[in-house]
Amino acid sequence: ATEISWWHAMDAQLGQKLEAIAEAFNKSQSEYKVVPTYKGSYPETLTSAIAAFRAKEQPAIVQVFEVGTGTMMAAKGAVKPVYELMTEAGEPWEASAFLAPVTGYYSDTEGNILSLPFNSSTPIMYYNKDAFEKAGLDPETAPKTWAEVEEFSKKIMDSGAAKCGFTSGWISWVQLENLSAIHDQPYGTMENGFGGLGTEFTFNDDVQVKHWSNLKKWADAGIFQYGGPVGGADAPAKFYSGECAIYMNSSASRAGVIANAKDFEVGFAPLPYYEDVIAEPKNSIIGGATLWALAGHSDDVYQGIAKFFTYLSQPEVQADWHQATGYLPITNAAFDLGQEQGYYEQNPGSDVAIKQITRGTPTPNSKGVRFGNLTQVRNVVDEQFEALLAGQKDAQQALDDAVAGGNQILRDFEAANK
């Protein structure tokens, strides 16, 4: 069989499920063999793929997180766009089969999908119902606003139900990029980078400054505990162990929560918002990753990738992956299938992410953020957030410095992609 190498960044429950899907595809036919390899975190996987491409040892498929999209789109000679791959391979391909927020993010200006939106997510809120109950709060009522997050956290801490109010994965994604989208604030110019190169970041405006000031205040009071840079590796354990009663992270953290938060009931809710800023929060934005086919492989390999992508897009496979992980059902048919199966009714909270990412009418500020080298920009955001927590600067200064550092990265990206 022709081997199709697949580099990915999924570990623990997500990695096991991914391996099982590759295995099922391999069993379903005998011409192609998909060989998945775990390459570390999302940033590590992207870096490995770029290095491999330069050494002409690139895998057939690489999983790239959403913030790597701008970089991949600019790397024209390095990728094989999915719409082209599917057409050339004669595989049926309907862009309209995919959920609108997903297709919008991963398409070029002509509306062609460039990578397969295999695992798209959006951040949500998880909470410890038992801790809520112990604190005299209604376990069925999650905090809706940031004011309630603060109020509930204080009650939880004062009653001894938990040591900390909340923690969060991915500060940049959850507490800055999504914060901006939900409150209909631009993250940068030119429709958050969708308009092309020549963009500037603008995430140092009032709402972001207010939120980061609050996070610093809440961190000092012990209400908020920082989960660490990039994905926030320390955040999940703080929730699983009962230390923090509220946890904000990817909808795909659901798999880990279900497997590890065994000692209490978990509630699922949309992300909080500032009611004095917006009465009806906008949709949250996409995260997770897509699968990019890379250039430089044989026709036979491309034929196999196309067959595998068709397999991954089938309603049964998609619905199974979505239900096992918490990633969004990326096709409308996979969502419909889940409804027919009664999945959402039987699993309360499993549709929070879908409802949140599709609520209201998206604005240019809530379509997503797509800039070149955004991976590096996130590192700058993390550094500035840590400087804020360390008391080296206030929120305005930290965000101003993150914008200045981010803009420099954008200029470097433009210079390299002229």
Ligand SMILES: O=P(O)(O)OC[C@H](O)CO
């Ligand atoms: O944890 P994931 O896979 O949903 O990804 C979270 C972020 O979007 C990564 O940039």
